[in-house]
Amino acid sequence: xxxxxxxxxxxxxxxxxxxxxxxxxxxxxxxxxxxxxxxxxxxxxxxxxxxxxxxxxxxxxxxxxxxxxxxxxxxxxxxxxxxxxxxxxxxxxxxxxxxxxxxxxxxxxxxxxxxxxxxxxxxxxxxxxxxxxxxxxxxxxxxxxxxxxxxxxxxxxxxxxxxxxxxxxxxxxxxxxxxxxxxxxxxxxxxxxxxxxxxxxxxxxxxxxxxxxxxxxxxxxxxxxxxxxxxxxxxxxxxxxxxxxxxxxxxxxxxxxxxxxxxxxxxxxxxxxxxxxxxxxxxxxxxxxxxxxxxxxxxxxxxxxxxxxxxxxxxxxxxxxxxxxxxxxxxxxxxxxxxxxxxxxxxxxxxxxxxxxxxxxxxxxxxxxxxxxxxxxxxxxxxxxxxxxxxxxxxxxxxxxxxxxxxxxxxxxxxxxxxxxxxxxxxxxxxxxxxxxxxxxxxxxxxxxxxxxxxxxxxxxxxxxxxxxxxxxxxxxxxxxxxxxxxxxxxxxxxxxxxxxxxxxxxxxxxxxxxxxxxxxxxxxxxxxxxxxxxxxxxxxxxxxxxxxxxxxxxxxxxxxxxxxxxxxxxxxxxxxxxxxxxxxxxxxxxxxxxxxxxxxxxxxxxxxxxxxxxxxxxxxxxxxxxxxxxxxxxxxxxxxxxxxxxxxxxxxxxxxxxxxxxxxx
Numbered sequence: 001x002x003x004x005x006x007x008x009x010x011x012x013x014x015x016x017x018x019x020x021x022x023x024x025x026x027x028x029x030x031x032x033x034x035x036x037x038x039x040x041x042x043x044x045x046x047x048x049x050x051x052x053x054x055x056x057x058x059x060x061x062x063x064x065x066x067x068x069x070x071x072x073x074x075x076x077x078x079x080x081x082x083x084x085x086x087x088x089x090x091x092x093x094x095x096x097x098x099x100x101x102x103x104x105x106x107x108x109x110x111x112x113x114x115x116x117x118x119x120x121x122x123x124x125x126x127x128x129x130x131x132x133x134x135x136x137x138x139x140x141x142x143x144x145x146x147x148x149x150x151x152x153x154x155x156x157x158x159x160x161x162x163x164x165x166x167x168x169x170x171x172x173x174x175x176x177x178x179x180x181x182x183x184x185x186x187x188x189x190x191x192x193x194x195x196x197x198x199x200x201x202x203x204x205x206x207x208x209x210x211x212x213x214x215x216x217x218x219x220x221x222x223x224x225x226x227x228x229x230x231x232x233x234x235x236x237x238x239x240x241x242x243x244x245x246x247x248x249x250x251x252x253x254x255x256x257x258x259x260x261x262x263x264x265x266x267x268x269x270x271x272x273x274x275x276x277x278x279x280x281x282x283x284x285x286x287x288x289x290x291x292x293x294x295x296x297x298x299x300x301x302x303x304x305x306x307x308x309x310x311x312x313x314x315x316x317x318x319x320x321x322x323x324x325x326x327x328x329x330x331x332x333x334x335x336x337x338x339x340x341x342x343x344x345x346x347x348x349x350x351x352x353x354x355x356x357x358x359x360x361x362x363x364x365x366x367x368x369x370x371x372x373x374x375x376x377x378x379x380x381x382x383x384x385x386x387x388x389x390x391x392x393x394x395x396x397x398x399x400x401x402x403x404x405x406x407x408x409x410x411x412x413x414x415x416x417x418x419x420x421x422x423x424x425x426x427x428x429x430x431x432x433x434x435x436x437x438x439x440x441x442x443x444x445x446x447x448x449x450x451x452x453x454x455x456x457x458x459x460x461x462x463x464x465x466x467x468x469x470x471x472x473x474x475x476x477x478x479x480x481x482x483x484x485x486x487x488x489x490x491x492x493x494x495x496x497x498x499x500x501x502x503x504x505x506x507x508x509x510x511x512x513x514x515x516x517x518x519x520x521x522x523x524x525x526x527x528x529x530x531x532x533x534x535x536x537x538x539x540x541x542x543x544x545x546x547x548x549x550x551x552x553x554x555x556x557x558x559x560x561x562x563x564x565x566x567x568x569x570x571x572x573x574x575x576x577x578x579x580x581x582x583x584x585x586x587x588x589x590x591x592x593x594x595x596x597x598x599x600x601x602x603x604x605x606x607x608x609x610x611x612x613x614x615x616x617x618x619x620x621x622x623x624x625x626x627x628x629x630x631x632x633x634x635x636x637x638x639x640x641x642x643x644x645x646x647x648x649x650x651x652x653x654x655x656x657x658x659x660x661x662x663x664x665x666x
Contacts, residue, residue, distance in 0.1 A: 025043070027043060029059075033652070038071070040067045041068075044060055044064045044067060054087050057083075058086075058087030058088050061081075061083040061089065062081065062084035062093050062096075065078075065080035065083075065093065065100075069096070069100060095117055097113055098130070102134060102378060103351050105137070105141070105349070107378075108138070111135070114130050114131050121467040122467075123471075126469055126470070132347075137348075140376075143372070143373075146424055148371075148374055148420070150374040150375065150419045151418055152417050152418075153205070153402075154205055155207050156410075156411045156415045157176060157178040159176055159177050159178040160175075161175070161178070161404070161415055162415075164385055164402040167225065168229045170201070172200050172202060173197055173225075175198070175222060175223075177194065181196040181209075182216055194217060194218065195219045195220060196209055196210070197210035197215055197223055211258070213258065213262075216236070218245075219235075219237045220234060220236050221235050222234060225280070226280055226284050231251070231254070233250065233278040235278070236248060236250045237274075246273065248264045249289055250263065251263055251264075267291075267305065267316050273291055276289065277332060279334050280334075282336065284307065286304055286305070286306055287305045289316075290331065290332065291316075293318075296324065297318070297325060297326060298325065298327065299329075300330050301318060301319070302319045302323055303316035303318055303319065304317050305317070319526070320365060320523070320525060322357055322367055323365060325343065327344050327345020329342070329343045330342050330352065331382040333383075339356065339365065340354060340355070342354050342382035343368070347370065349378050350378030351378070351379055351380035352382050354403060355369060357369065365527075366530040367536055379405055379407040379410075381403060383402075385402050385403070386399055387400050396423045397421070398423060399421055400418060400420050401421070402416055402417065403416070404416050404417070442534070443502075445500040446535060447498045447499075447500050447539070447540060449477065450494050451472045451512075452471060452494060452541055452544070453469065453470060453546060454543065454545065454546075455467045455468045455469060455470055461551075462553050469541075469543060470494075471493050472490075472494050474512065476488065477496060479498065480506070505521070505522075505523045507519060508520050511544070514546065516547060517584045518581070519584055547664055549664055550663055550664070552593060552663045553661060553663060555574050555578065558575065558659065565614075565615050567616065572619075575616060578662065579620050582629065583624075583625075588664050588666060590629065591632075591662065591663050591665050592660060593633045593660065593661040593662070594612035594661075595635045595636070595638075596608055596634075597637065597655075597657040598637045598640065599646065602637070605636040608634070608636075609634030613632035613634050616660055617631075617632040637657070641656045641659055642657055
C-alpha cells in the first residue's frame with residue numbers, strides 16, 4: 001500500500017510494529033524496518049556513499065526512495081527510485097517510481113512507467129487500471145471546475161495538520177504533530193512530536209492545544225462531536241512497553257465544565273484491530289468509522305453502529321460495495337443523507353481521494369462520486385467537513401468547509417484547506433426531436449471478472465518475489481446464486497462478464513487443472529439505484545495458485561514466540577485462509593512443516609518444531625479438516641530461512657527462522 005505521510009500513523013504503522021519506535025537502530029535498513037524514517041534518511045545517505053557494489057547501491061537507493069515516500073517528499077523519492085532501478089534493483093523500484101509519479105501528478109510520465117513495468121513483468125493487464133486512472137486524472141485537471149474554490153489556511157504549521165472538525169464558537173479542532181504536543185518523545189517516523197488534538201479560533205486563527213484530559217503522550221487524532229458538544233469520540237493509538245500499539249476509538253463526555261476521562265469503545269471486542277476516524281450523525285444515533293477488520297472487503301473499510309435504547313452502541317455493520325472496496329476506505333464524514341469518505345481504490349487522482357455517496361429511498365447507498373479537482377489532487381485528500389453556520393458572502397454560496405491534503409504545493413506533510421462551494425447553473429438539456437418517444441433505460445449491475453495467476457520472479461519457485469498477475473486462459477468459473485449453479489468458460493484473456501440481480505449474493509469458484517481452486521464472493525446488497533447512472537459496473541479478480549508438488553511454501557505471518565509452540569492470534573488469519581483453500585481442494589493432502597531458530601540443542605529444537613507443526617495441524621482439525629489430509633513434520637534448525645551466525649542473528653532473523661511451511665504431497 002505504501003502510505004506517504006505522517007497522518008497515516010494513526011491507523012497503520014501501529015499494526016506493523018510501532019512498539020519499536022524507541023529502540024536504537026544499527027543501520028538504515030533496520031531504521032526503515034522500524035518505521036523510523038527520519039533516522040533512516042541520514043543513515044542511508046552515508047551508507048549509499050560508502051558502498052562500492054552496484055547491487056548494494058541499488059538496495060540503499062531503494063530504501064531511500066521508500067524513506068522519502070513516507071516523509072512525503074516526492075521529488076527526492078522519485079530520484080532515488082530511478083537510481084535504484086538504474087543500479088539493477090529491478091521491477092520493484094520501477095513500480096514505486098510509477099506510483100510516486102502518479103501522486104506527484106506527473107501523469108504522462110506515470111503512464112509510460114506503468115506501461116514499461118507491465119511489459120517488463122510480462123503482463124500489461126496488471127497496471128491497466130492505473131494507466132486508465134492517470135488518463136482520467138489528466139482530463140479532470142483540464143476541466144476548470146467553478147463549483148469549488150480552495151485555499152490553504154494560515155495556521156498550517158509546516159508539520160502535519162489534518163482532519164479538521166467543526167467546534168462551537170466558530171472554532172475548528174484538528175490533529176497535529178507540531179512542536180508543543182504532549183510528551184517529550186520524538187516519533188521517529190517523522191522526526192516530529194506525537195500527535196495531539198488542537199483547537200483554532202477561526203476569527204483570530206490563534207491555535208492552542210485541546211483539553212489536557214484528552215491529549216496524552218500517545219497519538220490522538222480525528223475527532224467528532226455531538227451536535228450539543230457534550231460528547232466526543234476520537235482516535236487514540238496506544239499499547240504497553242512490550243506490546244504493539246493499536247488504535248481505538250475513545251469516548252469522553254463534557255460535564256461540570258470539563259471533559260471526562262476518555263474510555264475505549266470495544267466495538268468488536270477483538271484485539272490487534274485498528275479502529276479510527278469516527279463521525280457521529282447530527283441526531284447522535286449513528287457512528288461511522290473505519291477499521292481493518294479481516295471480515296471486511298479488504299484493507300480499511302467503513303462501518304456504522306447504531307445507538308441502542310440503552311445508550312450503548314450496536315455491533316458494527318459493514319457498509320456495502322458502493323462504498324467499500326478491496327482497497328482502503330477511511331475518514332468518513334456523515335452529513336444528513338450524504339456520506340463523504342476517502343478511498344485509494346475507487347478511480348482517483350493518486351493517493352486518497354474524497355468521494356461522496358447519497359442514501360437512497362430504499363436505504364441503500366448510491367455509487368461513489370469523486371469530488372475531482374480542486375478538492376482532490378494527486379496527493380492524499382481526506383478529513384472532509386462542512387460548516388453550514390459560516391456566513392454567506394454572496395447569494396450563490398452554498399456553504400464553506402474544510403479538508404486536509406498532502407498535495408505538492410502544501411506547506412507541510414499534511415495541510416488544512418478551506419473550500420467554498422457555489423451554485424453553478426447546469427448545462428441546458430440536449431434538444432429532443434418532435435414525436436420521438438423517450439428512451440427508457442433499465443437499471444443494470446454489470447460484473448466484470450478476471451481469472452489470474454501470479455507471476456513469480458523465478459517461475460519454478462513459489463517462494464520467490466511475486467512480480468504481478470496475468471490472465472489465466474481456459475479456466476472455468478462456477479457461479480453459485482440462489483441455489484443455482486451456472487458454469488462460465490473463460491477465454492484466452494481470462495475475462496468474463498455477467499449481469500447481476502439486485503439485492504443478491506453471488507459466489508464465484510474458479511478452477512483449472514494443475515492449479516488450486518479458489519473462490520471469491522460478491523454481493524449486490526446495499527447497491528442502490530442511481531438515476532444518474534443506469535448501468536453500474538464492478539470488478540472482481542480470482543487468483544489461482546499453480547500447484548508445486550513436494551515444494552515447501554512459507555506461510556506468511558505464522559511465527560512463534562521463543563521456546564513456545566502455541567498458535568498466536570496473529571497467525572490465525574493465515575491458517576484460516578489455508579483451511580478455506582483445503583476445503584475448496586478436497587483431493588489434496590499437505591504436510592505442515594515447522595522450523596526453529598538456531599538457539600537450543602539439536603534434539604530440543606527438533607522436538608519443539610514437531611510440537612509447533614502439530615499445533616498448526618490441530619488448529620486446522622478444529623476448523624473441520626480431515627486429519628488424514630494433514631501431516632505434521634518438525635525440521636528443527638536444519639534449514640534456516642536466514643543463514644546467519646547464531647550469536648549474531650537479530651531477533652527479527654530468529655523469528656523469520658521460526659516459521660511454518662506447507663507442501664502438497666498428494
